Amino acid sequence: MKKSRKFQPVQILGCAMTRVTRAPAKSIKEMAYEVFSEAIKDAGISKDDIEGLFVTPPNFPGPPSFMFGCELADYFQLKLKSLNLVECGGNTSTAAIHYAIDEIILKRNRINAVISIDVRFDPQMDLEFLLPQGIYLLSSIYGVHLSQYGIGTPLPLYALGAQRYMHESNITEEDAARLAVTLRENALKNPNAQYRDPITVEDVMKSPMISPPLKLLDCTSFSTAAGACIFADKDIRSKKTSVFVTGLGEFHNNSSFIPLNDSITSFPSVKESAREAYGVAGVKPSDIDVAEIYGVFSFTELMLYEDIGFFKRGSAAGAVREGMTKIDGEIPINMSGGRLSLGHPALATPMLELVEITRQLRGECGERQVKNPKTGLVHSEHGMLDGSTVLILERG
Amino acid sequence: MDISETIKKYTLNALEHFGDKASLEFFQRLKNREFSAPKCRHCDKFIFPPRRFCPRCFNEDIFWTNLPEKGILYAFTQQERAIRFSKPDVIGIVDLNGVGMILTKIDAPIDSLRIGMTVQVGFIEIENGMFLHQFSPVK
Numbered sequence: 001m002k003k004s005r006k007f008q009p010v011q012i013l014g015c016a017m018t019r020v021t022r023a024p025a026k027s028i029k030e031m032a033y034e035v036f037s038e039a040i041k042d043a044g045i046s047k048d049d050i051e052g053l054f055v056t057p058p059n060f061p062g063p064p065s066f067m068f069g070c071e072l073a074d075y076f077q078l079k080l081k082s083l084n085l086v087e088c089g090g091n092t093s094t095a096a097i098h099y100a101i102d103e104i105i106l107k108r109n110r111i112n113a114v115i116s117i118d119v120r121f122d123p124q125m126d127l128e129f130l131l132p133q134g135i136y137l138l139s140s141i142y143g144v145h146l147s148q149y150g151i152g153t154p155l156p157l158y159a160l161g162a163q164r165y166m167h168e169s170n171i172t173e174e175d176a177a178r179l180a181v182t183l184r185e186n187a188l189k190n191p192n193a194q195y196r197d198p199i200t201v202e203d204v205m206k207s208p209m210i211s212p213p214l215k216l217l218d219c220t221s222f223s224t225a226a227g228a229c230i231f232a233d234k235d236i237r238s239k240k241t242s243v244f245v246t247g248l249g250e251f252h253n254n255s256s257f258i259p260l261n262d263s264i265t266s267f268p269s270v271k272e273s274a275r276e277a278y279g280v281a282g283v284k285p286s287d288i289d290v291a292e293i294y295g296v297f298s299f300t301e302l303m304l305y306e307d308i309g310f311f312k313r314g315s316a317a318g319a320v321r322e323g324m325t326k327i328d329g330e331i332p333i334n335m336s337g338g339r340l341s342l343g344h345p346a347l348a349t350p351m352l353e354l355v356e357i358t359r360q361l362r363g364e365c366g367e368r369q370v371k372n373p374k375t376g377l378v379h380s381e382h383g384m385l386d387g388s389t390v391l392i393l394e395r396g
Numbered sequence: 397m398d399i400s401e402t403i404k405k406y407t408l409n410a411l412e413h414f415g416d417k418a419s420l421e422f423f424q425r426l427k428n429r430e431f432s433a434p435k436c437r438h439c440d441k442f443i444f445p446p447r448r449f450c451p452r453c454f455n456e457d458i459f460w461t462n463l464p465e466k467g468i469l470y471a472f473t474q475q476e477r478a479i480r481f482s483k484p485d486v487i488g489i490v491d492l493n494g495v496g497m498i499l500t501k502i503d504a505p506i507d508s509l510r511i512g513m514t515v516q517v518g519f520i521e522i523e524n525g526m527f528l529h530q531f532s533p534v535k
Binding site: 127128131132135136138139140143144145146147148149150151152155156157159160161163164167208209210211212213214258260261264 | 397399402403406407409410411413414415419423445470471472473474475476477478479480481485487488489496497498499500501506511526528
């Protein structure tokens with residue numbers, strides 16, 4: 001690692017994740033135990049070495065999350081100097097990670113754990129209970145103005161962005177489909193991925209229309225998974241190949257769920273968070289050897305490749321067509337299968353990205369291992385790219 | 397349980413609880429076929445979505461006035477699995493000169509729409525007794 005940084009590197013001592021599935025096979029606490037115990041083992045420490053615990057709510061709008069962090073600390077019998085439950089939509093895991101990292105940079109704690117869980121289940125509660133809750137949820141998540149217009153998921157908003165992107169950058173639906181196919185090819189090599197049946201461009205094009213131009217296979221799905229990571233002071237000896245967080249950028253634009261004050265095809269939150277992260281790590285986009293990008297729809301993922309600085313405006317589709325984002329390409333992206341094929345448990349997604357990049361930098365990824373990566377990038381966002389975080393990871 | 401009464405009651409509660417008095421007033425004015433929003437006396441700019449204060453200068457000295465009735469269609473789509481409205485559930489973003497981009501219902505078949513079209517405001521009553529704005533192409 002280069003010297004003279006503005007950012008004190010923080011070590012990733014251990015990490016773990018579950019498989020990504022549609023519905024949970026275990027209870028929320030059993031999933032938390034699985035990833036927490038594995039991450040501790042991976043880090044070569046005892047649970048009593050943990051000084052801070054930072055957790056996400058265990059579900060997107062669903063079971064109660066009030067005091068869930070306290071409950072987990074009790075379940076694991078931890079005595080802690082920091083304990084918090086953090087939430088910021090899709091940026092939730094990264095917000096918890098940011099907090100955990102800061103407490104180490106401040107030298108208040110030496111070892112912190114972050115646990116991210118997102119459990120999806122089909123509501124079994126009766127309508128009388130669900131209906132008022134549902135109305136309140138939609139009004140609180142999407143705001144009183146979007147929710148009245150039938151916005152019940154972010155999907156139609158991203159569809160508007162996708163249409164606009166086609167209009168502005170001459171991108172075709174086949175271009176986006178090609179990215180979905182590339183991601184599926186990556187997922188075939190990842191035993192943790194939710195979707196592992198091979199698909200073709202024709203399959204994507206013929207999949208059911210959801211909200212034009214988005215078709216079923218352009219979209220992420222509901223997913224369940226958990227992940228955990230142990231962050232530590234850089235001087236603590238690592239059992240495994242040392243990996244450090246060497247840069248972090250975060251920016252939130254003044255909008256929630258659709259950036260109507262700005263472009264819906266290129267996002268200040270992403271450009272600004274990437275610029276900050278590259279700056280503090282002292283690296284350029286061309287230095288990145290492997291990246292995990294929070295692309296929740298095929299079209300949006302192409303926009304993100306451009307905003308993060310990998311490709312020029314309007315050229316991401318061409319780069320994907322030429323295989324530049326594949327395992328042996330110039331910048332391998334989303335080797336995990338990405339959000340479209342790994343699966344997208346939103347509250348845990350950035351954590352799963354961090355686990356993938358850590359394992360890539362350690363050389364643990366088997367069939368999907370990128371050749372000798374030294375520098376990696378993790379990206380996350382909330383709403384429709386209203387806010388974004390970028391992390392730079394480097395091998396020690 | 398009377399489902400439509402429940403939706404009506406909780407929607408109105410949600411408007412005030414998750415918005416403010418200006419959100420309620422905006423929808424009340426739509427019911428009177430008025431497409432309007434508050435303007436700030438200090439910056440002389442529209443406050444949209446409506447709020448009780450100006451989010452630029454945090455001034456509470458606001459007055460309600462009519463929004464432009466015509467705008468330019470910026471993007472549009474159709475929810476094939478509509479949760480709220482029967483099909484076709486066409487929505488779009490309209491660029492209202494001097495106000496900015498607003499998300500709205502579109503009253504036209506999706507195949508008849510093009511980015512850049514001039515569209516004009518109208519109103520629609522929905523099943524919970526509320527009125528919404530909707531835009532359709534100028535003939």
